[in-house]
Amino acid sequence: MGQRRAVLIAGPTASGKSALALKRARASGGVIVNADAMQVYDTLRVVTARPDGDDDALAEHRLYGTVPASERFSTGQWVRAAGQVIGATDPERELIFVGGTGLYFEALTNGFADVPEVPPELTLQVQQEIQVLEERARMALLAAEDPETARRLKVADPQRVTRAIAVKRATGRALSSFQDDQQPGLLEGWAIERMVLSPDREVLRERIARRFETMFASGAVEEVEALRALDLDPSLPVMKAIGVREISDWMDGMHSREEAIALATIATHQYAKRQRTWFRNRMGDWPRLGLEGQSL
Structure with missing residues (x-):
């Protein structure tokens, strides 16, 4: 048995990470593993741009939508869940970790200090x-x-x-x-291919705006309705997913549909900017690629 292989695809929201991961998985027969803190939760598939049933039919996906919206899922819990996926996967299969949560990638490559959750x-x-x-x-x-x-x-x-x-x-x-007490990275000793998607800012802005237009027409409103029906604690992570407040305020008559989309677009662009800054400061030596993995 040879050295185990992993592909790490990081990048800001709407940069085409999932499409690139799916393409890679279809070519290699690999398993796609979620490395995005919001996509672990159920209820909000459309709002968090989680892979859908068609994607699942094309490649094996793990750690997507597995955590109830009513729970808090820490980085330490994700590390343990990812470790279980690693242990349960055929060593000959490539694992493709994809997402926008930088701490998850650090845990994979550099290790993670498992600090207990604070109330x-x-x-x-x-x-x-x-x-x-x-x-x-x-x-x-x-x-x-x-x-x-x-x-x-x-x-x-x-x-x-x-x-x-x-x-x-x-x-x-x-x-x-x-x-x-930090433990070694989960992928220590593996053959690792790293990449950060870093498309042009204006292209990313346009994709973010189109994404919310599509979300409104493809189930995001129904998802927020279902979330509201759960009457959850507003401090829960899932309640802070971009789009939840904007759609909820639109449902309550506080904004027009166009205003809700504009506000969600602005919030997502600001989030993408923070992600870029994190990747630049903490993953500056990772190769940079353009939209959906295109060469820059």
């Missing part, structure tokens, strides 16, 4: 506590509660300070101690 109410409490503090005061508070993590942080970024303090209060352990 949302505790995180909110810490956020409220530090939002009135200047940087020096934030660092002093962190140093009092978690001196080792404070020593490692060069800047008292509010988000990082909030996470470190919340983890310490929730678990009694320093965030740095979890980071020191």
Whole structure:
């Protein structure tokens, strides 16, 4: 048995990752594995642009729509689920990981520190506590509660300070101690082909706008109706999927259809911009390709 093979296809939303993954899977007989934090949830297939039944008929897909909308699915849970997929797949078959969640790819290649989930109410409490503090005061508070993590942080970024303090209060352990226990990447020792899709911004903007036009006509409204009927906690990840609030507000008469599409398009473009920044900063050495894997 030779070295196991994996293809990692990252990129911003609407860049053609799924189409490229499907093409690769059909050519190699590989298995497509979801690496997108929103596409793990059920209920919102259209809104999250999850592969449909036709795609499933053409290639084997894993970790899509497997988590109830009522749950929170952490990166650590995804790592464990991906590990199960790896273990259950014929070693001769190529695994094609595709998505836009950078932390998932880091867990595959560099490893992941499995930090326990922190109750949302505790995180909110810490956020409220530090939002009135200047940087020096934030660092002093962190140093009092978690001196080792404070020593490692060069800047008292509010988000990082909030996470470190919340983890310490929730678990009694320093965030740095979890980071020191980081496990090796799931694909350590594999033959890995990496790529980031990075199409022209204007092309991506146009694709995003067309996507929401299509979503409105192909089931997105019905999905949001079904989601609303569940009466879920608004803080759940699935409730923050782009398109949910915009369509919900349109249903409530707060926007016209055109305004809802425009707002969702703007939100998606901003999200794609954040994804690009993350990939540039954390995956800068990965080869760049254009739309659906075209050469740049």
